[in-house]
Amino acid sequence: MIHSALSRWTMSYFAAALVFFLGAQMLMVVGYGFPSVVAEAPETLVVVHMVTIGWLSLLMCGALFQFVPVLIASPLRGERLVLPALMCLLVGLGCLLGGFLELAGTFETGVPLLAFAAALLPVGFALVAGILGRTLWGARLPLPARFVAVGLPSVLATAVLGALFALALSGYLPVLVDMDLRTHALPVHIAVGLGGWLSFTAIGVSYRLLPMFMLSPDKARRSSYAAWWTGAVALLLIALATPFASLLGTPDMATSVRMLAILLGGASLVYYGVDLIFFYRHRKRRAVELNSRAAEGAFFALALSAALLLALAASGTLERHAGALLYLVAFGWLSGLGLSQLYKIVPFLTWLECYGPVMGKKPTPRVQDLVAEPRDRIWFVLYFLSVTAGTAALLAEQPGLFRIAAGGALLATLAIVTELVLARRLKNVPYAQRSPEGALPPRLFLPRPH
Secondary structure, X not given: OOOOOOXXXXXXXXXXXXXXXXXXXXXXXXXXXXXXXXXXXXXXXXXXXHHHHHHXXXXXXXXXXXXXXXXXXXXXXXXXXXXXHHHHHHHHHHHHHHHHHHHOOOOOOOOOHHHHHHHHHHHHHHHHHHHHHHHHOOOOOOHHHHHHHHHHHHHHHHHHHHHHHHHHHHOOOHHHHXXXXXXXXXXXXXXXXXXXXXXXXXXXXXXXXXXXXXXXXXXXXXXXXXXXXXXXXXXXXXXXXXXXXHHHOOHHHHHHHHHHHHHHHHHHHHHHHHHHHHHHHOOOOOOOOHHHHHHHHHHHHHHHHHHHHHHHHHHOOOOOOHHHHHHHHHHHHHHHHHHHHHHHHHHHHHXXXXXXXXXXXXXXXOHHHHOOHHHHHHHHHHHHHHHHHHHHHHHOOOHHHHHHHHHHHHHHHHHHHHHHHHHHOOOOOOHHHHOOOOOOOOOOOOOOOO
């Protein structure tokens, strides 16, 4: 990693992602979207897609542009398309949100915003998949890269299904109005998006980052391959269950296949949990840094999400409490892992950008010196406690309590983002070590001109 090239636009992806994350949480605190209105309401769709596309997907794209070359020890191919991909995603997401706001009656433009979103977002994600797929193509893929390889078709499938939804809502494809997309396509859209693109890819990246940051053995184990196989088959079953059931005229088969997919997905998480325990127990870095300690909260949220899914399915209340489950997955597992790893990735990349050119020539601070872990620990505790409280409030159907919990999560996120800005500005580094001769002070989120 030390000798790998830095992705020029990764920090820009991270910055845009954090802006959307903060914006979505602010809307939740003021009672915009679910649970103040129904889950299908346009207001809810605004918040949902600010989180899933604006925050989680942009975060994932930025991380993959930096770490996929590290996974396979090969340079990123098609790097000139990274910025156009970001532009397509940002403009497409803006059109999508604007279209939802029009449906909510907030304003009227007369412009087919949802149709534009249905074109731009798939193009943006196709560019991302093309860049990463071309980089992976022909390389000998280690296990973490295989998780990413499954995530790429997942994001394409999610984007195509999302485009169909947008076109159906816009009225530009009348044939879609007669199709029951909500029943047949929406579960696949959610499962492949959250489960395949975001979760499966995040698991793969964690198989590389956790051993790297904790100095744990990173050789793939049998349980690691089992986690990949069971998870990949589960995603395939989810994606193909409804189409095959429709073709064969046996709708009951789709339900059985989905249950099998849930069981395989659960088995994948068990194998992943075994590997996580191995990483933590066999680390050479005895003092666990805050990013790895905070990640434990995300892993706990993932386990709790799986247990909640089984409990809701067994009690027949899955549809009623789906919002609470999805909130725990998106904010506890995925966002918790994202924030915890950003706390290490941003200082790490900042250190490489600033002090890499003088490494071995001048005294330089440690990566840990760019952050203040004792001061920041409380914010991760507050974040995960707030998400847990928010999930409980949703299960109890208490919108007022949920807004209070969302306020706690927002406060914690603001504090963590502030710490990331301070790290980029080198404010925690002692002044005497901050700017040795030859060091390049980093820009906040834009790349340095060539």
